[in-house]
Amino acid sequence: MTISGVPATTIRAWTTRGYPSIHYQNRTRGKRKSQFVTMSMPATEEGKTREAPPRVVVCGGGVIGVCTAFFLARKGAAVTIVEKSSVACAASGKAGGFLALDWCDGGPVSDLARASFELHRSLAADLDGPQTYGYRALRTLSLSVQGQEGDEFAGGSGDRKQTKRKNSLPEWVDGHGLRGAPRVIGTPETTAQVHPQLFTRTLLSTAAARHRVELVVGEVEEIQVEGGRVKSVVFKEKIQSQDEDPINRRRVLPADSIVLALGPWSSRLPILSSLFRVSGLKAHSIVLRPRDPDSITPDALFLQYFPGRGGKTLEPEVYPRPNGDVYLCGMSEEGVEIPDDPEQVLGNPESIRMLHRVAETVSSHLRPREAEVRAEQACFLPCTDDGRPIIGEMHDIKGCYVATGHSCWGILNGPATGAALSELILDGHSSIVDITPFIPARFVNT
Numbered sequence: 001m002t003i004s005g006v007p008a009t010t011i012r013a014w015t016t017r018g019y020p021s022i023h024y025q026n027r028t029r030g031k032r033k034s035q036f037v038t039m040s041m042p043a044t045e046e047g048k049t050r051e052a053p054p055r056v057v058v059c060g061g062g063v064i065g066v067c068t069a070f071f072l073a074r075k076g077a078a079v080t081i082v083e084k085s086s087v088a089c090a091a092s093g094k095a096g097g098f099l100a101l102d103w104c105d106g107g108p109v110s111d112l113a114r115a116s117f118e119l120h121r122s123l124a125a126d127l128d129g130p131q132t133y134g135y136r137a138l139r140t141l142s143l144s145v146q147g148q149e150g151d152e153f154a155g156g157s158g159d160r161k162q163t164k165r166k167n168s169l170p171e172w173v174d175g176h177g178l179r180g181a182p183r184v185i186g187t188p189e190t191t192a193q194v195h196p197q198l199f200t201r202t203l204l205s206t207a208a209a210r211h212r213v214e215l216v217v218g219e220v221e222e223i224q225v226e227g228g229r230v231k232s233v234v235f236k237e238k239i240q241s242q243d244e245d246p247i248n249r250r251r252v253l254p255a256d257s258i259v260l261a262l263g264p265w266s267s268r269l270p271i272l273s274s275l276f277r278v279s280g281l282k283a284h285s286i287v288l289r290p291r292d293p294d295s296i297t298p299d300a301l302f303l304q305y306f307p308g309r310g311g312k313t314l315e316p317e318v319y320p321r322p323n324g325d326v327y328l329c330g331m332s333e334e335g336v337e338i339p340d341d342p343e344q345v346l347g348n349p350e351s352i353r354m355l356h357r358v359a360e361t362v363s364s365h366l367r368p369r370e371a372e373v374r375a376e377q378a379c380f381l382p383c384t385d386d387g388r389p390i391i392g393e394m395h396d397i398k399g400c401y402v403a404t405g406h407s408c409w410g411i412l413n414g415p416a417t418g419a420a421l422s423e424l425i426l427d428g429h430s431s432i433v434d435i436t437p438f439i440p441a442r443f444v445n446t
């Protein structure tokens with residue numbers, strides 16, 4: 001099976017191990033009735049009534065929660081985000097930020113991904129994305145790289161002749177271990193990037209400035225339900241004072257609708273874990289700043305990396321960013337416990353070391369003396385048991401919506417998820433993309 005001429009198994013396979021990226025979509029379309037109850041305000045002087053905006057509480061300030069809040073607020077809802085730590089502190093801040101138009105084609109998120117790629121384009125135009133969050137179109141290459149024993153010595157020596165032989169290789173990709181010719185697997189028409197943390201934070205600051213979206217720092221503990229409908233969110237608000245340790249205060253926030261966008265922490269809420277499981281796949285990344293950033297062209301690299309002493313083939317990814325940084329990710333680990341506190345997710349030193357070796361092997365510009373280390377980090381991809389995201393209303397609790405399980409494509413699919421969910425919540429159905437394949441009810445009786 002190939003997508004755009006690339007074997008599907010090579011596309012982002014490191015992040016989807018155990019969670020196959022290729023599923024065939026059930027294309028049945030269905031509309032859901034609005035469950036939303038509007039509230040009336042007292043009569044105005046002219047005797048007309050004005051409807052109060054619906055109150056929506058979005059739990060989780062990752063890319064999925066923030067995109068949902070953004071589109072809800074743009075459609076007129078009064079939105080509060082409750083985030084446990086800080087906005088985009090987890091995977092949404094540490095991801096690569098790679099976007100692809102058609103790499104999900106043939107799978108269940110194909111329409112979502114295509115709609116979202118276009119939304120990214122229009123958001124970038126609206127929010128000055130190239131300046132504010134590093135949005136840009138990219139060429140994307142697939143390469144095989146042979147590491148060597150003591151991989152740190154395998155980096156290139158600026159062998160431009162070799163680089164020229166491997167036609168279409170950018171000059172900065174000058175390592176000795178490069179095997180065969182690269183393949184172009186994405187063009188500037190079909191692949192792009194954002195800085196994921198800046199993207200998420202820009203969306204939030206815009207929504208706050210234009211539509212008064214509020215952010216509260218607190219840990220959601222409980223969803224209160226009355227008569228089969230959501231009533232309020234109970235959370236521990238973190239109040240930071242200048243001289244003392246933060247104080248936690250219990251708060252109850254009434255809501256007409258609630259969106260649970262808790263990423264890999266979703267299963268910590270019993271209301272969700274009683275229906276489905278969201279697991280976390282740990283993955284690592286490093287950010288380097290080469291001494292000569294201008295020599296790094298906008299070419300993303302998807303590598304097949306054969307480590308020096310044999311061993312498992314790795315599939316790291318390399319994303320140069322417009323601010324001069326080069327981001328590398330990969331080295332996933334299954335079955336790792338997710339810490340309660342997103343800020344306590346630490347990288348495994350061996351995995352981080354391997355990413356540095358990959359960097360040096362690929363480019364002389366990414367060797368230790370040539371590049372400053374800006375970040376060494378890890379985070380968890382939110383994965384579901386059937387490999388599809390979960391987007392929609394809980395079948396047995398009116399007004400309770402879920403948006404999670406986006407695995408390795410949450411930055412790409414955030415905007416269409418948020419736009420579709422905002423339509424479902426406020427209009428009763430989603431027109432931008434059919435989200436019925438993602439309804440939580442698919443897990444009933446499984």
Ligand SMILES: Cc1cc2nc3c(=O)[nH]c(=O)nc-3n(C[C@H](O)[C@H](O)[C@H](O)COP(=O)(O)OP(=O)(O)OC[C@H]3O[C@@H](n4cnc5c(N)ncnc54)[C@H](O)[C@@H]3O)c2cc1C
Binds near residue numbers: 083084219263265411
């Ligand atoms: C190394 C790596 C590279 C990636 N690269 C890409 C890429 O190039 N392109 C792409 O499209 N995707 C990529 N992804 C995937 C993407 O990062 C995720 O799919 C996406 O960030 C998930 O977003 P989220 O909002 O669901 O979850 P998260 O970002 O995990 O956000 C969940 C939020 O909920 C908060 N929270 C948790 N519990 C509570 C609570 N009880 N109360 C309040 N708040 C709570 C957390 O603090 C967190 O901020 C990558 C992921 C990894 C790990």
